[in-house]
Amino acid sequence: MSTRILLVEDEPVLADSLRISLQLEGYEVVVARTGPDAVRQSREQRFDLAILDVMLPDMDGFAVCSAIRNSGNRVPVLFLTVKNSSSDKVRGFQMGADDYLTKPFHLDELLLRIKALLRRTRPATSGTPQDVFCFGENEINFSTFTARNRHRQEIRLTQREASLLRLLVDRRNEVVSRKEILETVWGYDVLPTTRTIDNFIVNFRKYFEEDARRPRYFQSVRGVGYRLVAEELPEE
Secondary structure, X not given: OXXXXXXXXXXXXXXXXXXXXXHHOOOEEEEEOOHHHHHHHHHHOOOOEEEEOOOOOOOOHHHHHHHHHHOOOOOOEEEEEOOOOHHHHHHHHHOOOOEEEEOOOOHHHHHHHHHHHHHHHHHHHOOHHHHEEEEOXXXXXXXXXXXXXXXXXXXXXXXXXXXXHHHHHHOXXXXXXXXXXXXXXXXXXXXXXXXXXXXXXXHHHHHHOOOOOOOOOEEEEOOOEEEEOOOOOOOO
């Protein structure tokens, strides 16, 4: 499986130059030009590393990093920015960054930092257990956006369904509030109603529960949100 990097940079010339340089090193690169796009990409795809600029349109890199971390995503984050004050660096690390490199920079140093981050975090950011989650007689494959239920029927998941399932799986056995679900799965630029979440949970119960009217896994917590009650099972 190739190493995938999310490159968040709004300056077109620099973004293209970095993309080409990283691709020549064998990395698969996805470029996001805005903060909201970066958050969306981080929810919908698997990445081994995120490189973030701070000065982005609509939503700055600090907010992007915070949103990624609040979603439960532990992907390594490297800030690459002209903001070089000590307070900026401290804020970056407080938001959950793993490294901070200021512009202008030498490409060789950036590549070395990338390799160091990947080497340090590889055991926690790759491998089947994070791509496939099994509970009861059900299986969710986040890399293919598919699932199988107790009848071994294949279910094709939408990106939004996969994102919500990922959040519930990452926070399994904990109550996740409707507010957090809306902010994490739908983002800051879209404001669906809480009824939308309810409809998604109804669908999950139809997919995975033996009796949708008496859910075992996808439980409601009145006035708060939802909880996935499950333990990960080894794949067969």
